[in-house]
Amino acid sequence: MPSEVKERTRDGSIRTDGAYRGYDLRLQATDNRPEALELLLTGPGTPMNEYFRRYWQPVCLSEQLTDVPKAVRILHEDLVAFRDRSGQVGVLHRRCAHRGTSLEFGIVSEHGIRCCYHGWLYDVDGTILETPCEPAESRLKQTVCQGAYPAFERDGLVFAYLGPPDTQPKFEVFDGYVLPEGTKLVPFSNEFACNWLQVYENLIDHYHTAILHNNMTVEGVDAALAAGASFSGGWTELPVIRWEATHGGNGIIFTAGRRVSDTKVWVRISELGFPNWAQNASLAPSAARLRHTAVAMTRWQVPVDDTNSIAFGWRHFNDEVDPDHVGCEADCGVDRIDFLIGQTRHRPYDEQQRIPGDYEAITTQGAGGVAIHQLEHPGRSDVGVYMCRSLLRDALRGKAAPDPTRLRSEADTGDSLPRYTSDTVLEVPRLGDADADRQLIQETANTVLAVLKEAEGLSSAERRKHVLRRLDEIDGGLRPDGDSRE
Numbered sequence: 001m002p003s004e005v006k007e008r009t010r011d012g013s014i015r016t017d018g019a020y021r022g023y024d025l026r027l028q029a030t031d032n033r034p035e036a037l038e039l040l041l042t043g044p045g046t047p048m049n050e051y052f053r054r055y056w057q058p059v060c061l062s063e064q065l066t067d068v069p070k071a072v073r074i075l076h077e078d079l080v081a082f083r084d085r086s087g088q089v090g091v092l093h094r095r096c097a098h099r100g101t102s103l104e105f106g107i108v109s110e111h112g113i114r115c116c117y118h119g120w121l122y123d124v125d126g127t128i129l130e131t132p133c134e135p136a137e138s139r140l141k142q143t144v145c146q147g148a149y150p151a152f153e154r155d156g157l158v159f160a161y162l163g164p165p166d167t168q169p170k171f172e173v174f175d176g177y178v179l180p181e182g183t184k185l186v187p188f189s190n191e192f193a194c195n196w197l198q199v200y201e202n203l204i205d206h207y208h209t210a211i212l213h214n215n216m217t218v219e220g221v222d223a224a225l226a227a228g229a230s231f232s233g234g235w236t237e238l239p240v241i242r243w244e245a246t247h248g249g250n251g252i253i254f255t256a257g258r259r260v261s262d263t264k265v266w267v268r269i270s271e272l273g274f275p276n277w278a279q280n281a282s283l284a285p286s287a288a289r290l291r292h293t294a295v296a297m298t299r300w301q302v303p304v305d306d307t308n309s310i311a312f313g314w315r316h317f318n319d320e321v322d323p324d325h326v327g328c329e330a331d332c333g334v335d336r337i338d339f340l341i342g343q344t345r346h347r348p349y350d351e352q353q354r355i356p357g358d359y360e361a362i363t364t365q366g367a368g369g370v371a372i373h374q375l376e377h378p379g380r381s382d383v384g385v386y387m388c389r390s391l392l393r394d395a396l397r398g399k400a401a402p403d404p405t406r407l408r409s410e411a412d413t414g415d416s417l418p419r420y421t422s423d424t425v426l427e428v429p430r431l432g433d434a435d436a437d438r439q440l441i442q443e444t445a446n447t448v449l450a451v452l453k454e455a456e457g458l459s460s461a462e463r464r465k466h467v468l469r470r471l472d473e474i475d476g477g478l479r480p481d482g483d484s485r486e
């Protein structure tokens with residue numbers, strides 16, 4: 001007997017309310033709509049593929065460039081990365097221009113890389129230096145080249161520009177890369193068996209930190225292991241969050257305010273810069289007690305294809321963002337990260353089930369590694385994710401204003417560029433009424449963000465001094481109406 005869906009809404013979709021609705025709901029659509037696919041599809045010829053190619057993208061870690069070439073796949077494209085013996089970095093198309101042998105079996109040479117099959121030698125820019133089997137008068141060297149992309153190394157990451165040569169931007173250097181003095185950037189990668197977007201969205205989906213990273217474990221789990229999957233020191237509070245478009249609509253931030261005692265409020269700010277850059281503030285419990293600390297992690301979520309992506313990034317180590325030295329440089333590297341277990345795919349299934357982390361939550365959204373947006377049922381806590389998608393779509397379609405950060409980078413003053421990522425703790429006595437107190441927490445967050453914005457026009461040397469001075473002035477003086485008593 002043919003099955004029939006009895007209850008449909010007026011627009012023909014299946015009703016999603018009620019009880020024991022499994023029989024009908026199994027027939028819900030499993031494909032994304034075009035406006036979602038616009039962000040999810042990253043293959044050749046798609047708008048997202050071109051968007052990613054307008055920015056420098058990490059393609060591997062420096063430690064992966066050894067005496068043999070490194071095969072990488074980025075943006076659906078097979079490439080080979082290497083550092084020749086003179087120290088130059090090359091990122092080339094993987095198939096040899098001669099007759100297609102993979103250069104992952106090539107020989108890293110003094111200058112460039114030599115194909116193993118007939119010995120064509122390519123410089124890092126793809127020009128042919130030698131064709132040893134050809135007669136001396138051969139003009140092949142002048143008429144053929146290997147596809148190549150500009151590349152450089154910085155603090156253990158290998159970046160490449162995969163876009164048109166005439167739109168190659170400068171690499172943007174943000175404050176957190178160089179400040180505070182003594183900052184050490186430690187590279188890492190983190191491979192996800194899913195579409196790039198759901199990993200990227202996780203960074204703006206801050207409510208999950210109070211749930212997923214708060215001992216969401218079944219009974220009987222080893223306590224030390226469970227603790228390793230959970231943040232501590234204020235994270236257990238559900239935050240008061242506000243999201244805001246930044247940089248002309250080319251990014252989004254959230255401010256997350258939490259009351260951490262009867263007298264203190266902790267304001268955390270994280271940000272995304274489109275298409276795939278992000279920064280997080282502190283990953284240590286000290287975040288909820290220190291006056292003002294900045295960046296703990298920078299990352300780029302790079303598509304491999306539509307069901308695999310890699311987070312490449314830096315963990316930022318300095319005494320300011322992690323004075324108790326909770327982080328561990330040695331635990332960062334290729335598909336390894338030092339905070340919160342549950343970030344990578346390298347765990348036994350039983351442990352994944354008992355102590356799920358970001359990896360399990362993110363990669364299992366949707367079917368086959370791709371979240372199905374139209375099957376989601378978003379609530380108020382999802383406003384940031386939906387804002388993010390909308391802003392990203394507008395930026396992709398060219399509707400955002402020119403990114404002022406990028407314009408400043410191109411102007412190249414030699415100074416690093418401001419961002420908002422930070423943790424701030426201010427003295428703000430609790431109000432008796434819970435709703436009024438939440439309002440006060442939000443106003444505190446607004447004030448902190450306003451202070452950071454005030455400092456944007458200053459030099460990097462002046463920015464931090466200005467912010468700390470203003471926070472000192474404000475501390476303890478916030479009132480329910482949002483004014484300070486200065």
Ligand code: FES
Binds near residue numbers: 098101120
């Ligand atoms: S296939 Fe590479 S040199 Fe012939």
Ligand SMILES: [Fe+2]
Binds near residue numbers: 202209212213358
């Ligand atoms: Fe998380």
